[in-house]
Amino acid sequence: MKAEIISVGTEILLGEILDTNSQYLAARLPPLGIDVHYMSKVGDNLSRLAETIGRARERSDLVLITGGLGPTEDDLTRQAIALALGEEMYVDTETEQRLRAFFAARGFSFPERNIKQAMLIPSAQAIPNPRGTAPGWWVEKDGCIIVAMPGPPAELERMWEVEVAPRLARLAAGDVIVSRTLKTTGIGEGHLDEMVSPFLKSENPTVAVYAKPDGVHLRLTAKAPTQEAARGLIRPMEEELRRLLGDAVWGTDDDSLEGVIGAMLKQGGLTLATMESCTGGLLASVITDVPGSSAYFKGGYVAYTAQMKMSLGVSAELIEKHGTVSDEVAAEMARAARAQAEADIGVAVTGVAGPDELEGKPPGRMHIAVDARVPADRRGVSPQAISYTYYQGRAATKRRAVTTALALLRKALLAQNR
Amino acid sequence: MKAEIISVGTEILLGEILDTNSQYLAARLPPLGIDVHYMSKVGDNLSRLAETIGRARERSDLVLITGGLGPTEDDLTRQAIALALGEEMYVDTETEQRLRAFFAARGFSFPERNIKQAMLIPSAQAIPNPRGTAPGWWVEKDGCIIVAMPGPPAELERMWEVEVAPRLARLAAGDVIVSRTLKTTGIGEGHLDEMVSPFLKSENPTVAVYAKPDGVHLRLTAKAPTQEAARGLIRPMEEELRRLLGDAVWGTDDDSLEGVIGAMLKQGGLTLATMESCTGGLLASVITDVPGSSAYFKGGYVAYTAQMKMSLGVSAELIEKHGTVSDEVAAEMARAARAQAEADIGVAVTGVAGPDELEGKPPGRMHIAVDARVPADRRGVSPQAISYTYYQGRAATKRRAVTTALALLRKALLAQNR
Numbered sequence: 001m002k003a004e005i006i007s008v009g010t011e012i013l014l015g016e017i018l019d020t021n022s023q024y025l026a027a028r029l030p031p032l033g034i035d036v037h038y039m040s041k042v043g044d045n046l047s048r049l050a051e052t053i054g055r056a057r058e059r060s061d062l063v064l065i066t067g068g069l070g071p072t073e074d075d076l077t078r079q080a081i082a083l084a085l086g087e088e089m090y091v092d093t094e095t096e097q098r099l100r101a102f103f104a105a106r107g108f109s110f111p112e113r114n115i116k117q118a119m120l121i122p123s124a125q126a127i128p129n130p131r132g133t134a135p136g137w138w139v140e141k142d143g144c145i146i147v148a149m150p151g152p153p154a155e156l157e158r159m160w161e162v163e164v165a166p167r168l169a170r171l172a173a174g175d176v177i178v179s180r181t182l183k184t185t186g187i188g189e190g191h192l193d194e195m196v197s198p199f200l201k202s203e204n205p206t207v208a209v210y211a212k213p214d215g216v217h218l219r220l221t222a223k224a225p226t227q228e229a230a231r232g233l234i235r236p237m238e239e240e241l242r243r244l245l246g247d248a249v250w251g252t253d254d255d256s257l258e259g260v261i262g263a264m265l266k267q268g269g270l271t272l273a274t275m276e277s278c279t280g281g282l283l284a285s286v287i288t289d290v291p292g293s294s295a296y297f298k299g300g301y302v303a304y305t306a307q308m309k310m311s312l313g314v315s316a317e318l319i320e321k322h323g324t325v326s327d328e329v330a331a332e333m334a335r336a337a338r339a340q341a342e343a344d345i346g347v348a349v350t351g352v353a354g355p356d357e358l359e360g361k362p363p364g365r366m367h368i369a370v371d372a373r374v375p376a377d378r379r380g381v382s383p384q385a386i387s388y389t390y391y392q393g394r395a396a397t398k399r400r401a402v403t404t405a406l407a408l409l410r411k412a413l414l415a416q417n418r
Numbered sequence: 419m420k421a422e423i424i425s426v427g428t429e430i431l432l433g434e435i436l437d438t439n440s441q442y443l444a445a446r447l448p449p450l451g452i453d454v455h456y457m458s459k460v461g462d463n464l465s466r467l468a469e470t471i472g473r474a475r476e477r478s479d480l481v482l483i484t485g486g487l488g489p490t491e492d493d494l495t496r497q498a499i500a501l502a503l504g505e506e507m508y509v510d511t512e513t514e515q516r517l518r519a520f521f522a523a524r525g526f527s528f529p530e531r532n533i534k535q536a537m538l539i540p541s542a543q544a545i546p547n548p549r550g551t552a553p554g555w556w557v558e559k560d561g562c563i564i565v566a567m568p569g570p571p572a573e574l575e576r577m578w579e580v581e582v583a584p585r586l587a588r589l590a591a592g593d594v595i596v597s598r599t600l601k602t603t604g605i606g607e608g609h610l611d612e613m614v615s616p617f618l619k620s621e622n623p624t625v626a627v628y629a630k631p632d633g634v635h636l637r638l639t640a641k642a643p644t645q646e647a648a649r650g651l652i653r654p655m656e657e658e659l660r661r662l663l664g665d666a667v668w669g670t671d672d673d674s675l676e677g678v679i680g681a682m683l684k685q686g687g688l689t690l691a692t693m694e695s696c697t698g699g700l701l702a703s704v705i706t707d708v709p710g711s712s713a714y715f716k717g718g719y720v721a722y723t724a725q726m727k728m729s730l731g732v733s734a735e736l737i738e739k740h741g742t743v744s745d746e747v748a749a750e751m752a753r754a755a756r757a758q759a760e761a762d763i764g765v766a767v768t769g770v771a772g773p774d775e776l777e778g779k780p781p782g783r784m785h786i787a788v789d790a791r792v793p794a795d796r797r798g799v800s801p802q803a804i805s806y807t808y809y810q811g812r813a814a815t816k817r818r819a820v821t822t823a824l825a826l827l828r829k830a831l832l833a834q835n836r
Contacts, residue, residue, distance in 0.1 A: 010626075011626070011628065011637075012441070013444070013454075014444060014445065014448065015440070015441040015442065015443065015444025015445030015446070015447075015454070016445055016597070016628075016637065017441065017628070018436070018438050018441045018442075019441065020436050020438075022433070023430070023433040023435065023436045023437065024433065024436075025433065026431070026432060026433025027432065027433030027434055028433070029433075030432065036431075036433070039459070041457070070607065070629065071607060071608040071611065072607065072608070072611040072627050073611070073618055074618075074626065105807075106806070106808070108606060111606065111608030111609050111611075111612055113608050113611060113612060114608045131809075131810045131811075133608075152629070154810040154811055154814040155810075157811070158810075158811065179434070188526060188529065189488065189489060189490065190489040190490070190529030190531050190532045190551075191529050193489065193490040193491070193529075193531060194529060194531060197491075200491055200492075208428075208429070208492065209490050210429065210434075210435070211488065211570070219429075219434065274699075274720070279703070280702050280703045280705070280706025280707070280711075280715075280718075281692075281699030281700065281701065281702030281703035281705075281706065281718050281720065282699065282700075282703035283699065284698050284699030284702075284720040284722075285697070285698045285699035285700035285703050285720075285816070287698070287699075288698025288699065288720070288722065288771075289698070289812065289813060289816075291771075291772070291773055291774065291812060292774075293698075293722075294722055294723065297698075297722050298722060298723055298725075298726060299719070299720050299721050299722045299723060299726040300698075300699050300719075300720035300722070301717070301718075301719060301720070302692070302699065302702040302703075302706070302717050302718035302719070302720070303717050304702075304706065304711075304712055304715050304716060304717045304718070305712065305716055305717060307716075307760075308716060308717040308759060311758075340729075341726060342725075353706075353709075354709070355709055356709070356710075388524070389523075390524070391549075392549045392572040392573075392576075393549075393572055393575070393576065394707065394709060395707060396572040398703070398707075
């Protein structure tokens with residue numbers, strides 16, 4: 001099945017917004033045996049959009065469109081599909097009722113302009129969108145399927161996963177492409193590339209190395225008649241790579257460091273608390289991005305001032321002697337987090353998020369510590385510490401410190417399972 | 419000046435990564451008087467990449483390339499430029515020394531494979547990249563400028579802002595396009611679109627309405643011979659829109675809600691503390707994304723368990739009576755945050771981040787409160803509360819709660835300035 005992705009919006013062409021949707025969709029088609037042949041971006045112009053859709057439905061079996069389903073005057077995707085197919089739009093009363101109920105539930109009056117979101121053409125069915133006001137369109141005509149989905153990613157993603165992907169999976173046929181990602185930490189991109197050099201010559205599966213914010217990823221991609229056969233090609237190579245890389249591999253595919261750590265904590269029956277200054281709550285936030293994290297995360301302290309650090313049990317003397325940005329204070333913060341929240345393990349970050357220096361320390365200076373108190377009858381979780389200087393702007397510096405803290409926490413927890 | 423943007427990487431074509439860079443660059447060219455005519459994506463294939471660069475330099479005055487400057491075997495941008503221009507690459511000793519020092523400073527050995535990042539051709543100058551190992555290339559030949567920049571956004575953005583944009587600004591000439599964004603909160607997209615309906619017909623400046631995670635944005639875009647003239651076209655329309663929308667407008671352009679609130683707190687000499695459960699530290703993290711936030715942010719508590727809420731002064735009786743997800747507990751948490759951290763204002767969020775329900779409350783249920791204690795000699799900051807149910811997946815639900823809390827905090831602070 002040949003597919004084509006069209007992103008709609010003048011704001012995309014002008015670079016005013018990022019088009020993340022076309023990549024989101026492109027990534028999800030090969031596993032269904034659907035090949036992407038074209039990706040294009042079109043502005044909010046009725047005739048150009050209709051022309052693009054018309055050309056697409058002639059050369060492709062499947063046309064995926066994102067954006068242009070909003071209530072405003074320049075949202076033209078529905079009209080353009082109707083024009084390209086030569087059909088008339090009408091208001092679907094069932095959709096209209098759902099839409100009015102959506103507004104009422106949020107305590108808003110219904111703007112009459114939103115009525116266009118309740119429109120259909122004879123070849124189209126509405127696709128439910130519980131995350132927003134714009135239903136999608138599933139259109140079948142002359143052997144071509146056109147699927148129009150909303151632009152906001154949260155709405156698109158649910159619609160794709162729950163409504164569109166399962167339906168396409170039943171229709172598509174052909175060689176499928178399956179990928180498997182091994183995620184590593186602790187080895188630089190260049191070194192890893194050297195280590196896995198012989199594997200990079202392989203043709204099916206192929207192996208590629210990518211530097212990512214959470215470490216370096218190895219991506220194995222295989223092509224075969226079935227998903228099972230493709231996975232069978234990947235499996236032996238994954239095993240070889242795992243033997244080569246050992247503990248450096250912390251997860252696969254959609255695994256996140258915080259998810260992997262959550263599973264380790266749950267398995268060990270251990271609880272966690274955080275104390276952070278320069279990362280400002282991001283560490284706790286990332287840890288609690290994991291559904292069910294309340295099973296092991298007791299809580300966190302954003303001790304942004306020396307005063308708050310002291311009120312939580314970090315000694316004034318230590319701060320006086322070493323400064324708040326120091327290994328000593330990081331270790332003490334980890335201990336204090338653990339004690340205050342009555343948790344088994346404490347993680348702490350103190351440093352300089354930038355852009356200005358602090359206490360004579362440069363932006364990007366970080367001190368991170370893990371402290372653990374584990375009952376005597378259990379194999380120990382080993383305390384850990386790390387410090388480094390790497391400044392990449394305030395946001396990226398915070399994010400890197402959080403990733404490093406999570407990698408350090410994983411290292412501390414690895415001892416437990418030996 | 420006609421420009422063309424090329425994003426390099428097979429992983430982009432396959433949708434394995436998001437190409438944010440082409441939009442980042444596309445957005446920054448019109449203000450310099452540079453028009454983007456083509457945007458393309460090319461895989462890691464030497465001949466296709468060289469061919470694309472060759473075609474680009476024939477039809478465009480400026481070719482901006484991102485990606486493919488890494489140390490691995492499939493990073494081919496340098497080689498492709500050399501091939502397209504018929505020049506030989508050599509190792510630049512100055513760049514090599516800088517690269518070796520970069521690794522040494524981080525305590526890493528130098529992988530010999532990284533030597534390719536020190537290479538140049540006769541027409542190229544290296545562009546410094548203090549955020550990573552890959553210097554850029556500035557190439558001038560036969561009246562065309564080719565600029566190759568690294569793919570990682572933190573590296574690209576610094577290189578663009580500090581090195582490339584200022585240099586291009588001196589070279590470009592032509593009508594410039596200037597945009598101005600007014601950011602609003604409290605009015606839905608459909609309603610705002612109706613309110614500003616007459617303005618949407620304007621041709622220079624144009625006005626467009628966009629729904630964003632932090633509210634609805636109005637974008638005014640003008641074209642004129644100079645930036646000054648373009649701004650002159652925008653100014654009177656901005657004033658009219660501001661009169662129409664009043665307090666709903668909270669900022670412009672690159673303003674963030676957290677930045678605007680930070681400025682209001684500083685101006686009022688007020689300090690802030692947070693207590694949050696379901697947002698897990700994200701509220702504190704966003705507040706501290708603002709450089710200099712330590713001037714007003716005292717600290718935050720991620721009270722993820724009832725036990726921790728009680729240890730911070732939320733009464734067990736209240737939790738027992740209303741449940742942790744309630745208006746009453748939110749108000750008490752805001753008061754406790756303020757008291758514990760000795761701050762003037764406390765903000766609290768309690769709710770259900772999902773995907774599962776909690777205490778019988780559905781995912782997306784949120785209770786948010788602002789509590790203030792302001793000295794009697796000052797005009798008051800007014801306490802505020804809001805509750806709603808809106809589930810869009812765990813991450814978006816956390817983010818929406820944070821934005822709502824910030825909007826509520828702004829509302830509380832607005833009273834102060836009257």
